[in-house]
Amino acid sequence: MWVVHTSVAQVYHFQHYDIFSGLGQSQVTDIEQDRLGYIWLSTRGGGLSRFDGLHFTTYRKEDNLPANNILSLEIDTKGTMYMGTPFGLSIYDGQRTRPVRTSDREPYTVSSVIGDTKGNVYAICNASQLGLLLGDSLRFLKKNSSDRPSFFSDMSVTPDGKLMVSTYSGEIFEVTPKGLFRRYNFSPALVLRSILFDNQGLLWLGTDEGVFTTNAKTSSALTAISHDIVHEMTEASDGSIWMGLSMGALRYQQGNILRFNADNGFSNFMVRGLLEDREGNLWFTTDGDGVYKFTNPAFTSLNTQTGLHGNTISSLALSPTGRLWVSYFDGGLDIVDTQTNRPLPVPLSLQRKRVNCLSVDNEGNVWVGLAGPGVYKVQTDKVTYFPLDDYISSQGVTLFMQAGKGKEVWISTSNGVLLYDGKSFQHFHSKEGLKGSFVRRTLLLQSGELLTAGPRGLNVVRNGKVSDFQYDNELASFPALSMAQRYDGLLALGSFEDGVVVFDPKTKQKRFFTVKQGLCSNLIYNTSFDPKGRLWIGTERGIDLLTLDAQFRIASIRHFNETDGFTARETNANTAYVSPNGDFWIGTIKGIFHYRENPKLRLPTTPKVHFTEVKSPFDTTNLVQFAKSKDTWYNVPNELSLPHTRNQLKISFISINHSHPDLVRYQYQLEGEDEAWLGPTEQTSVVYSHLNPGKYRFNVRASLGDNRWGETAVYAFEIVPPFYQRSWFIALVISLLIASVGLVQQLYIQYRTRRVLAYEKLKQEAEAAIRVQLAQDFHDELGNRLAAIRMQSSVLKLRYESRETGNEEKRIVGEIEKNVVRLFRDTKDFIWAIDPESNLVKELVLYIKDFGENLLQDTTIRFHSNTTIPFELENVTLPPGWSIQVIMIFKEALTNCIKHAQCQNIYFCATLQGQNVSFSLEDDGCGIVFPTDGYHKGLNNMRQRAEKIHCSLAIAPRSPSGTALTLTGTIPTKTASPKIR
Incomplete structure (x- = not known):
C-alpha cells in the first residue's frame, strides 16, 4: 500500500520590513537607490524612509519635506530628489525643499516622476499632462497625432535611452523636450497599466486583460504571457522579468513562470514598486505590507508549510533519480520528487518508523537505518528488511550508513561497524581493535580504506582488519x-x-x-x-x-x-x-534547505565606505562654522579646521550592503595617531580625544567578513595649534632670538671695541707722553751737550787756526767739528721723530719739506714741493715708526741728489686719498742707469726701510731726464681715521 501526500512547494526567502522594522509607513508607493547605495522609500503618510541595510531613517514634514504623503520618487546622479505629491512636484536636496510651479500657477498632483538618460526630469501631472522640469518650473508637453484621451499610466526607458509613456487608451508616446510623438498604437480596449522595454527587443504590456509581449520594432502580434493584472514591471540583470501583481509578484524566466505569494514566503498584497539594487537583490513595495527584499539565489527550503510532515530533520538522501528521502527525529518519512516538487508515496512497511539514517548505495538503492536493531533496503520494486539483533542489542541503534565498493554497505552502530557485502554481514567491534563500540561515522577513503570515528578517536579498516590511525599520532585520538x-x-x-x-x-x-x-x-x-x-x-x-x-x-x-x-x-x-x-x-531544526548556485548572480563587490557624520562627541556645537562647506545630505563638514581647544572628534561612517549587511567589517587608521590599521570591527564610529595640533588623515575601509578590503575612504582635517605653536609665531620668536643674540653680540663687540679703543687710546696717550718726555729729555740733555761740544769744537778750531800748529791737529779738530754738527743735526731728526706730533701726515710732509729747503739753501739746486692733502684728512695719524723710516728714506734720496744727480731742480710731492698715501721725489739730473753695477748700500737701506712699514718703493728714470722715487702705502684702518680732538 502506498500513501500520497499533498503538493510540496519550495519556500523562497524574502526579507520583510515594515513599521516594526523602522519603516515610516506600510503603504509604500515608490522605491529608489542613490549613488551611495541607500534604499529610499516613499510612503502614503509616513514621509520618506532611508534604509542602509540595517536601520531606517525617516524624514517628514518637520524635516522640510513638502508632505508626508509622497506618491512618486526620482533621484538623480548628484543625489537630488524629485518627489511627486498630491500638492505638486518638489525638489529636495537634503536640507530644504524647493516647490516646482507651473506656468498657470494652478494646484496640481504628481503621480509619477522619472528621469531620462540625458538628465531631464519628467512628471505625470493630474493624470493627463506630462511636464518637463526646467529650473524650478514645469513646462507641459504637447501630444502629437492622437485624438484619444491622454490619461497617462506608466513610463519606461528603452535600451537605447528613449523615454516612453503609455496611456490607458492603448497608446505609447516617445517623450522629447519638444513634445510627445506616438510610436505604438494598440486597441483602445487594451487598457495599458504598465509597460517595459527589455534588452531582448521585446515590449511588455501589462493590461487589464493580462500580460502580453510583442516585438518592440514591429509590434505586429501580441503573445499572451499571463492573465494577471500587472501594475509594475522590471527586468533583472539575469534577464528575468519581474511583475508586481494585485496579489503578490510574478517572475518570468526562459518561458517559466513562478508566482510569489503568502504560500512560498512572499505577500498577498498589491505590489506597486520594483527595484533591482546594485547587488542584484530585488525589492518589492506593497500597498499595506511594507517592503520585501528577495536575495536570490542562495537557499530555498522545504518544511511543514510546504507539505513536509516535520521540521526536525534526522537524515536525508538523494537518489540518482532525483528522489529526496527525508526522515524526522519525531518519526516518519517523506519522499519528494525534486524535479516536480511533488510528494511520492512512502512504502507501507516504512510508515510510522523512527528513522535514524538514510543512504544510497552504488546501485541506486536506498538504505533506511532504524532507531533500533534493523535496516531496510528499498529497491525499485521491493523493500527488504535486515534485522541486526545478532550484532547489536535491542536497545542499540544504527547511526550512519555509507556505500562501499560495489554492492558493499557500511553501517555504523552503537556496537561497532557492520559490512554488508550483498549476501551477509561482517561485524567489527572493540575486540577487533576499535576504540570503543560506539561508532558515529565512517568514511570510505580513496585508498579503499575505511575510516571510522568514535568518541575515543579514529580507526582504519584495511583488508578486513582494524588498525589504529597511523597517519598522524595527534589525530589518532581526534573525536570526529x-x-x-x-x-x-x-x-x-x-x-x-x-x-x-x-x-x-x-x-x-x-x-x-x-x-x-x-x-x-x-x-x-x-x-x-x-x-x-x-x-x-x-x-x-x-x-x-x-x-x-x-x-x-x-x-x-x-x-x-x-x-x-x-x-x-x-x-x-x-x-x-x-x-x-x-x-x-x-x-x-526548521526543515531542509537547498542551495543552488546561480552562475548569473552578481558577485559581491568590495564595499565602499562613506562618511555620515563628523562632530564633537560631547557637545552639540555645529562644526560647520570651522569648515569651508558641508555635505548636503550628511553632517560632514568639508576641510575642517578646528581650534586647539576643540581637539576631540567623533567620525561616523558606513558601507552600504544589502545582501550581507551583517557581514560588513571595518578597519580604520588615523595617520599620525594610529601606528597600524585597527580592527576588524562592526562599529561604525570612532572617537578621538585630546588630539595634538596638526594635520590628520582618517582612513577607513570595509570588507564582507573576509580579507578582501575595499578602497580606502579618507577624511582630512586639521587641529589648529595655538598662536604660540604656529609657524609664524615660532619663526618670529626665532627671529627675535637671533636678533637678540645678534644685538647682544653687537653690544658685546661694541663694548669690547670700546675697551680696546680705550686701552689703545690710553696706550697711545701713554706712549705719546713717554715720547714727549723722551724728546724733551733728549733735547734738554743730549741736545744741550751736543750744542756745548759743538761750541767747544768751534772755539778749539779757532785757537788752532791762530796758532802755529801742525796740519794734522787742525784736520782732527775740523773733523770733530764736522761730526758734531752732523750728530747734532741727526739727533735733532731723531728727537723730532720721537715726538707724537711726527705721526701726523701733515707734520711729516712739512718736516720733509723744511728739511729739503734747509738742506739745499746753500746750493744752486732749487727745491719744489706740492702736497695734496684734504682738509678733513690733515690730522690723519700714521702708525708708529712710519715717520722715522719715511724721513730716513727721503734724507738718503736728497743726499743722493746733491752728490750724484747733477741736477738743477728737485720736486717733492705728497698725496693722501682715503687710506692710500704716496710720497715722491724727482730730479732733473743725469739720472740713474738700471741695472746698476756694484754695491749700492743707500738704495738697499731705503728698500729695507720701506719693507719695515709695509710700503713699496719704486725708483725709475724720469722723463726726459733725471730720477723718480715713489713711496706708496696703505694706512691701517685703526690708525687711518682722523684724530678726534
Whole structure:
C-alpha cells in the first residue's frame, strides 16, 4: 500500500520590513537607490524612509519635506530628489525643499516622476499632462497625432535611452523636450497599466486583460504571457522579468513562470514598486505590507508549510533519480520528487518508523537505518528488511550508513561497524581493535580504506582488519563528529568543540580552524566538499563555506544566515549532502534547505565606505562654522579646521550592503595617531580625544567578513595649534632670538671695541707722553751737550787756526767739528721723530719739506714741493715708526741728489686719498742707469726701510731726464681715521 501526500512547494526567502522594522509607513508607493547605495522609500503618510541595510531613517514634514504623503520618487546622479505629491512636484536636496510651479500657477498632483538618460526630469501631472522640469518650473508637453484621451499610466526607458509613456487608451508616446510623438498604437480596449522595454527587443504590456509581449520594432502580434493584472514591471540583470501583481509578484524566466505569494514566503498584497539594487537583490513595495527584499539565489527550503510532515530533520538522501528521502527525529518519512516538487508515496512497511539514517548505495538503492536493531533496503520494486539483533542489542541503534565498493554497505552502530557485502554481514567491534563500540561515522577513503570515528578517536579498516590511525599520532585520538574527503585526498574532520581540522595524508600537513579563524562555531555537525573543492561546514550557529589555498589556509570564508535565506541557523548531524552538480542540501531544526548556485548572480563587490557624520562627541556645537562647506545630505563638514581647544572628534561612517549587511567589517587608521590599521570591527564610529595640533588623515575601509578590503575612504582635517605653536609665531620668536643674540653680540663687540679703543687710546696717550718726555729729555740733555761740544769744537778750531800748529791737529779738530754738527743735526731728526706730533701726515710732509729747503739753501739746486692733502684728512695719524723710516728714506734720496744727480731742480710731492698715501721725489739730473753695477748700500737701506712699514718703493728714470722715487702705502684702518680732538 502506498500513501500520497499533498503538493510540496519550495519556500523562497524574502526579507520583510515594515513599521516594526523602522519603516515610516506600510503603504509604500515608490522605491529608489542613490549613488551611495541607500534604499529610499516613499510612503502614503509616513514621509520618506532611508534604509542602509540595517536601520531606517525617516524624514517628514518637520524635516522640510513638502508632505508626508509622497506618491512618486526620482533621484538623480548628484543625489537630488524629485518627489511627486498630491500638492505638486518638489525638489529636495537634503536640507530644504524647493516647490516646482507651473506656468498657470494652478494646484496640481504628481503621480509619477522619472528621469531620462540625458538628465531631464519628467512628471505625470493630474493624470493627463506630462511636464518637463526646467529650473524650478514645469513646462507641459504637447501630444502629437492622437485624438484619444491622454490619461497617462506608466513610463519606461528603452535600451537605447528613449523615454516612453503609455496611456490607458492603448497608446505609447516617445517623450522629447519638444513634445510627445506616438510610436505604438494598440486597441483602445487594451487598457495599458504598465509597460517595459527589455534588452531582448521585446515590449511588455501589462493590461487589464493580462500580460502580453510583442516585438518592440514591429509590434505586429501580441503573445499572451499571463492573465494577471500587472501594475509594475522590471527586468533583472539575469534577464528575468519581474511583475508586481494585485496579489503578490510574478517572475518570468526562459518561458517559466513562478508566482510569489503568502504560500512560498512572499505577500498577498498589491505590489506597486520594483527595484533591482546594485547587488542584484530585488525589492518589492506593497500597498499595506511594507517592503520585501528577495536575495536570490542562495537557499530555498522545504518544511511543514510546504507539505513536509516535520521540521526536525534526522537524515536525508538523494537518489540518482532525483528522489529526496527525508526522515524526522519525531518519526516518519517523506519522499519528494525534486524535479516536480511533488510528494511520492512512502512504502507501507516504512510508515510510522523512527528513522535514524538514510543512504544510497552504488546501485541506486536506498538504505533506511532504524532507531533500533534493523535496516531496510528499498529497491525499485521491493523493500527488504535486515534485522541486526545478532550484532547489536535491542536497545542499540544504527547511526550512519555509507556505500562501499560495489554492492558493499557500511553501517555504523552503537556496537561497532557492520559490512554488508550483498549476501551477509561482517561485524567489527572493540575486540577487533576499535576504540570503543560506539561508532558515529565512517568514511570510505580513496585508498579503499575505511575510516571510522568514535568518541575515543579514529580507526582504519584495511583488508578486513582494524588498525589504529597511523597517519598522524595527534589525530589518532581526534573525536570526529563528521568527516569528508576531497578529490585530491585532503581530509576534513569536524568535532564537538574543537572546530575543524584539515589533514593531507600524503604530506602529513594539517591545520585547525575554529571561531578564532572565523567559523560560526566550534561544534561541527557536518563537513562536505563540493566539486570546486570548497568545504561546507554545518554548525549549530549557521553554515560556513571555506575556500582553501595551496597551503590549506583559509583564502575566503562566507557565512550563510537569514540574509541568504538560511533561516534555521542550527543544522543537524549527518544531514549534509553535496550532489554531483554542486547543489548543497542540509537538514536543520526548521526543515531542509537547498542551495543552488546561480552562475548569473552578481558577485559581491568590495564595499565602499562613506562618511555620515563628523562632530564633537560631547557637545552639540555645529562644526560647520570651522569648515569651508558641508555635505548636503550628511553632517560632514568639508576641510575642517578646528581650534586647539576643540581637539576631540567623533567620525561616523558606513558601507552600504544589502545582501550581507551583517557581514560588513571595518578597519580604520588615523595617520599620525594610529601606528597600524585597527580592527576588524562592526562599529561604525570612532572617537578621538585630546588630539595634538596638526594635520590628520582618517582612513577607513570595509570588507564582507573576509580579507578582501575595499578602497580606502579618507577624511582630512586639521587641529589648529595655538598662536604660540604656529609657524609664524615660532619663526618670529626665532627671529627675535637671533636678533637678540645678534644685538647682544653687537653690544658685546661694541663694548669690547670700546675697551680696546680705550686701552689703545690710553696706550697711545701713554706712549705719546713717554715720547714727549723722551724728546724733551733728549733735547734738554743730549741736545744741550751736543750744542756745548759743538761750541767747544768751534772755539778749539779757532785757537788752532791762530796758532802755529801742525796740519794734522787742525784736520782732527775740523773733523770733530764736522761730526758734531752732523750728530747734532741727526739727533735733532731723531728727537723730532720721537715726538707724537711726527705721526701726523701733515707734520711729516712739512718736516720733509723744511728739511729739503734747509738742506739745499746753500746750493744752486732749487727745491719744489706740492702736497695734496684734504682738509678733513690733515690730522690723519700714521702708525708708529712710519715717520722715522719715511724721513730716513727721503734724507738718503736728497743726499743722493746733491752728490750724484747733477741736477738743477728737485720736486717733492705728497698725496693722501682715503687710506692710500704716496710720497715722491724727482730730479732733473743725469739720472740713474738700471741695472746698476756694484754695491749700492743707500738704495738697499731705503728698500729695507720701506719693507719695515709695509710700503713699496719704486725708483725709475724720469722723463726726459733725471730720477723718480715713489713711496706708496696703505694706512691701517685703526690708525687711518682722523684724530678726534
